[in-house]
Amino acid sequence: MKIVAQVKLLPDAAQASALSATLHLVNGLANWVSEVAFANDVPREYELRKHTYAHLKARGLGAQAAQHVIKKVRDAYTTLHANLRAGSLGKKGSTRRSKAESKPVAFRSEAAQPYDDRCLSWQYDQQTVSIWTTHGRVKGVRFACSPDALTLLQQHRKGETDLLQRDGAFYLIATCEVPEAKQYVPDGFIGVDLGIVNIATTSTGYQAAGRNLNRYRKRQLALRKKLQKKHTKSARRRLKARARREARHVKNTNHIIAKTIVTEAERTGRGLALEELKGIRTRVRLRKPQRVALHSWAFAQLADFIVYKARRAGVPLAVVDPAYSSTECAQCGHVDRRSRISQVRFACRSCGVVAHADRNASHVLARRGENLWTAGRESRVPAAQPTG
Numbered sequence: 409m410k411i412v413a414q415v416k417l418l419p420d421a422a423q424a425s426a427l428s429a430t431l432h433l434v435n436g437l438a439n440w441v442s443e444v445a446f447a448n449d450v451p452r453e454y455e456l457r458k459h460t461y462a463h464l465k466a467r468g469l470g471a472q473a474a475q476h477v478i479k480k481v482r483d484a485y486t487t488l489h490a491n492l493r494a495g496s497l498g499k500k501g502s503t504r505r506s507k508a509e510s511k512p513v514a515f516r517s518e519a520a521q522p523y524d525d526r527c528l529s530w531q532y533d534q535q536t537v538s539i540w541t542t543h544g545r546v547k548g549v550r551f552a553c554s555p556d557a558l559t560l561l562q563q564h565r566k567g568e569t570d571l572l573q574r575d576g577a578f579y580l581i582a583t584c585e586v587p588e589a590k591q592y593v594p595d596g597f598i599g600v601d602l603g604i605v606n607i608a609t610t611s612t613g614y615q616a617a618g619r620n621l622n623r624y625r626k627r628q629l630a631l632r633k634k635l636q637k638k639h640t641k642s643a644r645r646r647l648k649a650r651a652r653r654e655a656r657h658v659k660n661t662n663h664i665i666a667k668t669i670v671t672e673a674e675r676t677g678r679g680l681a682l683e684e685l686k687g688i689r690t691r692v693r694l695r696k697p698q699r700v701a702l703h704s705w706a707f708a709q710l711a712d713f714i715v716y717k718a719r720r721a722g723v724p725l726a727v728v729d730p731a732y733s734s735t736e737c738a739q740c741g742h743v744d745r746r747s748r749i750s751q752v753r754f755a756c757r758s759c760g761v762v763a764h765a766d767r768n769a770s771h772v773l774a775r776r777g778e779n780l781w782t783a784g785r786e787s788r789v790p791a792a793q794p795t796g
Contacts (some may be wrong), residue, residue, distance in 0.1 A: 409719055410567075413560045415553040417537070417578040420547075425542040427578050431571065433542050434477055435515045436752050437464055441481045446512035453482040457598050467532065468542055476522045518573035528569055528580075532562050537580065539571070551580065560584050575649070589722030594679035594781065597726060599774030600669060600714065601733070601766050602683060605751055608665050609766035611774040616665045621658065628654050646727060658706050666713035670721055677722035681777020682711060683733070704796045726777035737761060738771035 419427060450456040457478050464474035488508065491497050498505040527540040535558070538547040554563075567583035599611040607618040628650065635643045635650075639735045671681050718725050736743045742758035749755050756767040 409716065410590050410793075411550065411560075411584050411586055411716065413553070413565070413584055415551040415557060415561070415580050415582070417580060418550040418552055419578060423549050426541040427539070427549075427571070428573065429543065430541040431519070431573055432517045432522060433467070434469070434473065434521045435517050435519050437467060437469065438477050438481055438519075441478060441513070442484070442512040442514065445481055445485060453479060456482055470527070470540060470757045472524060472526050473521075473540065476524070476527075480515075480522060481513070484515075486514060520570040520572040522568045522570050524706045525569055528571075530561065530565070532558065542752045546572065560586070562643060570610065570737050586720060588615050588719045591722050591724050592677065594724045595677045597679045597681045597724075597774045597777035597781065598673050599681045599770035599772065599777060600683070600778050601770040602710065605768055607661075608710065609770050610669060610672070611767070611770040612676070613767075614666075614668060615766070617795060621661055624657065625654070650714050659709065660712040662706060662713050666710060669714055670723055671716040673718070673723045674721045677739060679726060679777065679781060680714065680718055681726045681728050681773045681780075683730035683773060684727050692782075724781065726780045728773055728776040728780055730773070733769045733772045733776075734765065736769075736772050738763070738768045746768070 417427070441456065441464070444450070444459050445456055449457060450459060457475075460478060461474055464477060465471070469477065477483045492505065492509070497508050523539065529538045531537065534548075535552070536548050536550050538545060539549060540546075561582055561584065564584040564586050565582050566585040569583065570581040572579055572581065597611075603609065603618070604622070605618055607616040607621065609615045631650065632647060635647050669680065715725060717723075732743050735748050737746050737747060737754075737756035737759060739761045740756060740759040744754055745756045747754055747757050748765055750765070752765055753762070754768045757760045
Protein backbone atom coordinates (compact mmCIF):
# COMPACT_ATOMS: atom_id res chain seq x y z
CA MET A 409 0.00 0.00 0.00
CA LYS A 410 1.40 3.39 -1.01
CA ILE A 411 1.19 6.35 1.34
CA VAL A 412 3.23 9.56 1.52
CA ALA A 413 5.30 11.18 4.24
CA GLN A 414 5.90 14.92 4.24
CA VAL A 415 8.97 16.61 5.69
CA LYS A 416 9.83 20.30 5.82
CA LEU A 417 13.26 21.35 4.63
CA LEU A 418 15.25 23.85 6.71
CA PRO A 419 17.83 25.16 4.22
CA ASP A 420 20.20 28.05 4.85
CA ALA A 421 20.15 31.07 2.53
CA ALA A 422 22.48 29.60 -0.09
CA GLN A 423 20.69 26.23 -0.12
CA ALA A 424 17.27 27.91 -0.38
CA SER A 425 18.48 30.01 -3.32
CA ALA A 426 19.71 26.88 -5.13
CA LEU A 427 16.45 25.00 -4.50
CA SER A 428 14.31 27.93 -5.64
CA ALA A 429 16.36 28.43 -8.81
CA THR A 430 16.09 24.71 -9.59
CA LEU A 431 12.30 24.65 -9.28
CA HIS A 432 11.92 27.77 -11.41
CA LEU A 433 14.14 26.34 -14.15
CA VAL A 434 12.66 22.82 -14.29
CA ASN A 435 9.09 24.11 -14.29
CA GLY A 436 9.90 26.70 -16.94
CA LEU A 437 11.35 23.92 -19.09
CA ALA A 438 8.33 21.72 -18.29
CA ASN A 439 6.11 24.45 -19.78
CA TRP A 440 8.28 24.42 -22.92
CA VAL A 441 8.05 20.61 -23.16
CA SER A 442 4.28 20.90 -22.68
CA GLU A 443 4.04 23.33 -25.60
CA VAL A 444 6.04 20.92 -27.78
CA ALA A 445 3.80 18.02 -26.79
CA PHE A 446 0.67 20.08 -27.50
CA ALA A 447 1.88 21.45 -30.85
CA ASN A 448 3.06 18.07 -32.16
CA ASP A 449 0.38 15.95 -30.48
CA VAL A 450 3.08 13.65 -29.12
CA PRO A 451 1.25 10.65 -27.65
CA ARG A 452 4.13 8.76 -26.03
CA GLU A 453 6.90 9.58 -23.62
CA TYR A 454 9.56 8.04 -25.87
CA GLU A 455 8.59 10.22 -28.84
CA LEU A 456 8.43 13.30 -26.62
CA ARG A 457 11.93 12.53 -25.39
CA LYS A 458 13.25 12.56 -28.98
CA HIS A 459 11.84 16.06 -29.46
CA THR A 460 13.02 17.61 -26.18
CA TYR A 461 15.80 15.67 -24.40
CA ALA A 462 18.75 17.33 -26.18
CA HIS A 463 17.41 20.82 -25.47
CA LEU A 464 16.88 20.04 -21.78
CA LYS A 465 20.44 18.77 -21.48
CA ALA A 466 21.74 21.90 -23.21
CA ARG A 467 19.87 24.05 -20.67
CA GLY A 468 21.84 22.51 -17.82
CA LEU A 469 19.65 19.65 -16.61
CA GLY A 470 21.24 16.35 -15.70
CA ALA A 471 20.13 13.15 -17.41
CA GLN A 472 17.81 12.08 -14.58
CA ALA A 473 16.33 15.56 -14.10
CA ALA A 474 15.62 15.83 -17.85
CA GLN A 475 13.90 12.43 -17.84
CA HIS A 476 11.76 13.46 -14.86
CA VAL A 477 10.69 16.72 -16.52
CA ILE A 478 9.58 14.84 -19.64
CA LYS A 479 7.76 12.19 -17.62
CA LYS A 480 6.06 14.86 -15.51
CA VAL A 481 4.67 16.52 -18.63
CA ARG A 482 3.56 13.23 -20.16
CA ASP A 483 1.83 12.22 -16.90
CA ALA A 484 0.03 15.57 -16.82
CA TYR A 485 -1.41 14.96 -20.30
CA THR A 486 -2.36 11.40 -19.36
CA THR A 487 -4.31 12.79 -16.39
CA LEU A 488 -5.94 15.46 -18.58
CA HIS A 489 -7.10 12.91 -21.17
CA ALA A 490 -8.43 10.63 -18.42
CA ASN A 491 -10.45 13.51 -16.98
CA LEU A 492 -11.80 14.35 -20.42
CA ARG A 493 -12.89 10.75 -21.03
CA ALA A 494 -14.52 10.57 -17.60
CA GLY A 495 -16.41 13.82 -18.17
CA SER A 496 -14.81 15.48 -15.15
CA LEU A 497 -14.26 18.69 -17.15
CA GLY A 498 -17.78 18.84 -18.53
CA LYS A 499 -19.46 17.73 -21.73
CA LYS A 500 -18.09 18.32 -25.21
CA GLY A 501 -18.53 21.95 -26.16
CA SER A 502 -18.71 23.21 -22.59
CA THR A 503 -16.64 26.26 -21.70
CA ARG A 504 -14.54 24.49 -19.11
CA ARG A 505 -13.73 21.55 -21.36
CA SER A 506 -12.96 23.74 -24.36
CA LYS A 507 -10.60 25.84 -22.27
CA ALA A 508 -8.72 22.74 -21.06
CA GLU A 509 -8.42 21.29 -24.58
CA SER A 510 -7.41 24.50 -26.34
CA LYS A 511 -4.06 25.19 -24.64
CA PRO A 512 -1.02 23.32 -23.29
CA VAL A 513 -0.88 22.12 -19.72
CA ALA A 514 0.88 24.77 -17.60
CA PHE A 515 3.08 24.31 -14.53
CA ARG A 516 3.53 26.85 -11.75
CA SER A 517 7.07 28.05 -11.10
CA GLU A 518 6.97 26.42 -7.65
CA ALA A 519 5.25 23.19 -8.70
CA ALA A 520 6.54 19.83 -7.52
CA GLN A 521 9.53 18.23 -9.22
CA PRO A 522 10.07 14.46 -8.84
CA TYR A 523 13.41 13.08 -7.64
CA ASP A 524 14.68 9.50 -7.53
CA ASP A 525 17.44 7.96 -5.42
CA ARG A 526 20.11 9.07 -7.90
CA CYS A 527 19.19 12.72 -7.39
CA LEU A 528 18.27 12.63 -3.70
CA SER A 529 19.72 10.73 -0.74
CA TRP A 530 18.59 10.68 2.89
CA GLN A 531 20.67 10.73 6.08
CA TYR A 532 18.09 9.79 8.69
CA ASP A 533 20.35 9.88 11.75
CA GLN A 534 21.43 13.46 11.02
CA GLN A 535 17.99 14.37 9.57
CA THR A 536 19.56 15.82 6.45
CA VAL A 537 19.28 15.22 2.71
CA SER A 538 21.66 15.57 -0.22
CA ILE A 539 19.83 16.85 -3.28
CA TRP A 540 20.62 17.70 -6.91
CA THR A 541 20.15 21.33 -7.98
CA THR A 542 21.11 23.35 -11.02
CA HIS A 543 23.92 24.78 -8.86
CA GLY A 544 25.35 21.33 -8.19
CA ARG A 545 24.75 18.78 -5.48
CA VAL A 546 23.66 20.46 -2.23
CA LYS A 547 24.54 18.41 0.85
CA GLY A 548 23.51 18.66 4.47
CA VAL A 549 20.08 20.22 3.95
CA ARG A 550 18.29 19.75 7.27
CA PHE A 551 14.68 18.58 7.47
CA ALA A 552 12.07 18.42 10.22
CA CYS A 553 9.20 15.97 10.66
CA SER A 554 7.29 14.11 13.34
CA PRO A 555 8.84 10.99 14.96
CA ASP A 556 6.16 8.83 13.28
CA ALA A 557 6.99 10.26 9.86
CA LEU A 558 10.71 9.68 10.43
CA THR A 559 10.07 6.04 11.38
CA LEU A 560 7.86 5.65 8.31
CA LEU A 561 10.63 7.01 6.08
CA GLN A 562 13.31 4.80 7.61
CA GLN A 563 11.31 1.60 7.32
CA HIS A 564 9.17 2.01 4.22
CA ARG A 565 10.40 4.78 1.90
CA LYS A 566 10.49 3.50 -1.66
CA GLY A 567 10.15 5.23 -5.00
CA GLU A 568 10.13 8.88 -6.00
CA THR A 569 10.15 11.95 -3.78
CA ASP A 570 8.68 15.31 -4.84
CA LEU A 571 10.29 18.65 -4.03
CA LEU A 572 7.90 21.60 -3.88
CA GLN A 573 7.80 25.15 -2.58
CA ARG A 574 4.79 26.52 -0.73
CA ASP A 575 4.55 29.98 0.84
CA GLY A 576 8.32 30.36 0.70
CA ALA A 577 8.98 27.03 2.48
CA PHE A 578 10.36 23.86 0.86
CA TYR A 579 8.88 20.39 1.40
CA LEU A 580 9.72 16.85 0.37
CA ILE A 581 6.81 14.46 -0.26
CA ALA A 582 8.19 10.92 -0.11
CA THR A 583 6.42 7.79 -1.34
CA CYS A 584 6.36 4.90 1.14
CA GLU A 585 5.40 1.27 0.48
CA VAL A 586 3.67 0.06 3.65
CA PRO A 587 2.70 -3.62 3.87
CA GLU A 588 -0.96 -4.25 4.58
CA ALA A 589 -1.80 -6.06 7.79
CA LYS A 590 -3.41 -9.48 7.44
CA GLN A 591 -7.18 -9.24 7.68
CA TYR A 592 -8.84 -11.03 10.55
CA VAL A 593 -12.20 -12.81 10.37
CA PRO A 594 -14.69 -10.18 11.58
CA ASP A 595 -17.13 -10.82 14.40
CA GLY A 596 -19.88 -8.71 12.84
CA PHE A 597 -19.72 -5.33 11.12
CA ILE A 598 -19.91 -1.69 12.13
CA GLY A 599 -22.00 0.41 9.76
CA VAL A 600 -20.70 3.91 9.00
CA ASP A 601 -23.28 6.44 7.80
CA LEU A 602 -21.69 9.59 6.35
CA GLY A 603 -23.59 12.85 6.28
CA ILE A 604 -23.42 16.63 6.43
CA VAL A 605 -25.24 17.42 9.68
CA ASN A 606 -23.48 14.49 11.31
CA ILE A 607 -20.21 13.81 9.52
CA ALA A 608 -20.13 10.16 10.57
CA THR A 609 -22.46 7.98 12.62
CA THR A 610 -21.63 4.37 13.49
CA SER A 611 -23.84 1.52 14.60
CA THR A 612 -21.83 1.28 17.85
CA GLY A 613 -22.97 4.72 19.00
CA TYR A 614 -20.11 6.98 17.87
CA GLN A 615 -21.28 10.20 16.26
CA ALA A 616 -19.07 12.94 14.84
CA ALA A 617 -21.28 16.02 14.74
CA GLY A 618 -20.67 18.37 11.84
CA ARG A 619 -21.98 21.46 13.63
CA ASN A 620 -18.59 22.99 14.41
CA LEU A 621 -17.13 22.15 10.99
CA ASN A 622 -20.16 23.51 9.13
CA ARG A 623 -20.11 26.65 11.26
CA TYR A 624 -16.41 27.08 10.50
CA ARG A 625 -17.05 26.68 6.77
CA LYS A 626 -19.90 29.21 6.78
CA ARG A 627 -17.62 31.73 8.46
CA GLN A 628 -14.88 31.04 5.91
CA LEU A 629 -17.42 31.44 3.09
CA ALA A 630 -18.48 34.84 4.41
CA LEU A 631 -14.85 35.97 4.69
CA ARG A 632 -14.12 34.74 1.16
CA LYS A 633 -17.01 36.78 -0.22
CA LYS A 634 -15.64 39.93 1.42
CA LEU A 635 -12.17 39.34 0.00
CA GLN A 636 -13.48 38.47 -3.47
CA LYS A 637 -15.20 41.86 -3.71
CA LYS A 638 -11.91 43.73 -3.29
CA HIS A 639 -10.27 42.47 -6.53
CA THR A 640 -6.75 43.27 -5.30
CA LYS A 641 -3.52 41.31 -5.43
CA SER A 642 -3.37 41.22 -1.64
CA ALA A 643 -6.94 39.90 -1.45
CA ARG A 644 -6.14 37.09 -3.91
CA ARG A 645 -3.08 36.15 -1.88
CA ARG A 646 -5.14 36.05 1.31
CA LEU A 647 -7.83 33.97 -0.41
CA LYS A 648 -5.26 31.33 -1.36
CA ALA A 649 -3.85 31.23 2.17
CA ARG A 650 -7.32 30.97 3.67
CA ALA A 651 -8.30 28.15 1.30
CA ARG A 652 -5.21 26.16 2.32
CA ARG A 653 -5.92 26.78 6.00
CA GLU A 654 -9.50 25.54 5.62
CA ALA A 655 -8.32 22.44 3.73
CA ARG A 656 -5.84 21.62 6.50
CA HIS A 657 -8.53 22.03 9.15
CA VAL A 658 -10.93 19.71 7.31
CA LYS A 659 -8.18 17.17 6.65
CA ASN A 660 -7.20 17.07 10.31
CA THR A 661 -10.84 16.61 11.35
CA ASN A 662 -11.27 13.75 8.88
CA HIS A 663 -8.08 12.07 10.13
CA ILE A 664 -9.36 12.16 13.72
CA ILE A 665 -12.77 10.76 12.78
CA ALA A 666 -11.29 8.00 10.59
CA LYS A 667 -8.82 6.96 13.28
CA THR A 668 -11.58 6.78 15.91
CA ILE A 669 -13.77 4.58 13.70
CA VAL A 670 -10.98 2.20 12.65
CA THR A 671 -9.65 1.89 16.20
CA GLU A 672 -13.11 0.95 17.47
CA ALA A 673 -13.47 -1.73 14.79
CA GLU A 674 -10.01 -3.13 15.52
CA ARG A 675 -10.64 -3.16 19.28
CA THR A 676 -13.93 -5.05 18.95
CA GLY A 677 -12.76 -7.42 16.19
CA ARG A 678 -15.41 -6.26 13.73
CA GLY A 679 -15.33 -5.10 10.14
CA LEU A 680 -16.48 -1.80 8.63
CA ALA A 681 -19.38 -1.33 6.22
CA LEU A 682 -19.00 1.86 4.15
CA GLU A 683 -21.36 3.48 1.70
CA GLU A 684 -20.50 3.55 -1.99
CA LEU A 685 -20.69 7.31 -2.55
CA LYS A 686 -19.20 7.51 -6.05
CA GLY A 687 -21.15 9.93 -8.22
CA ILE A 688 -23.21 11.38 -5.36
CA ARG A 689 -22.78 14.93 -6.66
CA THR A 690 -24.32 14.05 -10.03
CA ARG A 691 -27.21 11.92 -8.80
CA VAL A 692 -28.38 13.93 -5.77
CA ARG A 693 -30.79 16.82 -6.43
CA LEU A 694 -30.69 19.59 -3.83
CA ARG A 695 -31.89 23.15 -3.40
CA LYS A 696 -29.31 25.87 -4.03
CA PRO A 697 -28.48 26.56 -0.34
CA GLN A 698 -27.83 22.83 0.19
CA ARG A 699 -25.50 22.55 -2.82
CA VAL A 700 -22.82 24.62 -1.12
CA ALA A 701 -22.75 22.21 1.82
CA LEU A 702 -22.68 19.15 -0.45
CA HIS A 703 -19.91 20.38 -2.73
CA SER A 704 -17.71 21.63 0.12
CA TRP A 705 -18.06 18.40 2.11
CA ALA A 706 -14.91 16.26 1.86
CA PHE A 707 -16.76 12.93 2.11
CA ALA A 708 -14.47 11.25 -0.41
CA GLN A 709 -11.43 12.25 1.63
CA LEU A 710 -12.95 10.88 4.84
CA ALA A 711 -13.86 7.61 3.13
CA ASP A 712 -10.32 7.32 1.70
CA PHE A 713 -8.84 7.89 5.15
CA ILE A 714 -11.04 5.17 6.66
CA VAL A 715 -10.08 2.75 3.88
CA TYR A 716 -6.32 3.20 4.10
CA LYS A 717 -6.27 3.18 7.92
CA ALA A 718 -8.38 0.01 7.91
CA ARG A 719 -6.05 -1.68 5.42
CA ARG A 720 -3.03 -0.80 7.57
CA ALA A 721 -4.74 -2.23 10.64
CA GLY A 722 -6.10 -5.37 8.92
CA VAL A 723 -9.73 -4.36 9.49
CA PRO A 724 -12.07 -6.04 6.94
CA LEU A 725 -13.99 -3.63 4.71
CA ALA A 726 -17.26 -4.00 2.85
CA VAL A 727 -18.45 -1.27 0.46
CA VAL A 728 -22.22 -1.49 0.19
CA ASP A 729 -24.96 0.11 -1.89
CA PRO A 730 -26.48 2.94 0.19
CA ALA A 731 -29.74 3.01 -1.78
CA TYR A 732 -32.77 3.48 0.51
CA SER A 733 -30.65 3.09 3.64
CA SER A 734 -32.14 6.31 5.02
CA THR A 735 -35.72 5.05 4.58
CA GLU A 736 -35.25 1.36 5.47
CA CYS A 737 -36.00 0.12 8.98
CA ALA A 738 -33.06 -1.63 10.59
CA GLN A 739 -35.45 -3.66 12.74
CA CYS A 740 -37.86 -5.16 10.21
CA GLY A 741 -36.43 -4.14 6.81
CA HIS A 742 -39.54 -2.20 5.74
CA VAL A 743 -38.79 0.62 3.26
CA ASP A 744 -40.99 3.72 3.22
CA ARG A 745 -40.04 7.32 2.52
CA ARG A 746 -42.61 8.49 5.06
CA SER A 747 -40.69 6.69 7.82
CA ARG A 748 -38.01 9.39 7.62
CA ILE A 749 -39.97 12.01 9.52
CA SER A 750 -37.16 14.55 9.73
CA GLN A 751 -33.41 14.81 9.44
CA VAL A 752 -33.08 13.46 12.97
CA ARG A 753 -36.10 11.21 13.54
CA PHE A 754 -37.00 7.86 12.00
CA ALA A 755 -40.28 6.10 12.78
CA CYS A 756 -41.02 2.84 10.95
CA ARG A 757 -44.49 2.69 9.34
CA SER A 758 -44.54 -1.09 9.68
CA CYS A 759 -43.21 -2.12 13.10
CA GLY A 760 -43.40 1.28 14.80
CA VAL A 761 -39.79 1.41 15.99
CA VAL A 762 -38.52 4.94 16.62
CA ALA A 763 -34.80 5.76 16.29
CA HIS A 764 -32.30 8.43 15.37
CA ALA A 765 -32.32 8.54 11.57
CA ASP A 766 -28.55 8.37 11.09
CA ARG A 767 -28.19 5.67 13.73
CA ASN A 768 -30.87 3.60 12.00
CA ALA A 769 -29.10 4.02 8.65
CA SER A 770 -25.79 2.88 10.17
CA HIS A 771 -27.45 -0.34 11.43
CA VAL A 772 -28.89 -0.92 7.93
CA LEU A 773 -25.41 -0.52 6.43
CA ALA A 774 -23.93 -2.85 9.06
CA ARG A 775 -26.41 -5.58 8.10
CA ARG A 776 -25.71 -5.08 4.41
CA GLY A 777 -21.98 -5.27 5.06
CA GLU A 778 -22.34 -8.54 6.93
CA ASN A 779 -24.54 -9.99 4.18
CA LEU A 780 -22.03 -8.93 1.53
CA TRP A 781 -19.14 -10.46 3.47
CA THR A 782 -21.02 -13.71 4.02
CA ALA A 783 -22.00 -13.91 0.34
CA GLY A 784 -18.36 -13.39 -0.64
CA ARG A 785 -17.22 -16.19 1.67
CA GLU A 786 -19.84 -18.54 0.28
CA SER A 787 -18.92 -17.72 -3.33
CA ARG A 788 -15.33 -18.84 -2.69
CA VAL A 789 -16.40 -22.36 -1.70
CA PRO A 790 -15.67 -24.69 -4.68
CA ALA A 791 -18.66 -26.34 -6.22
CA ALA A 792 -19.21 -30.02 -5.51
CA GLN A 793 -17.79 -32.27 -8.22
CA PRO A 794 -20.16 -34.78 -9.82
CA THR A 795 -19.52 -38.39 -8.85
CA GLY A 796 -19.49 -41.42 -11.05
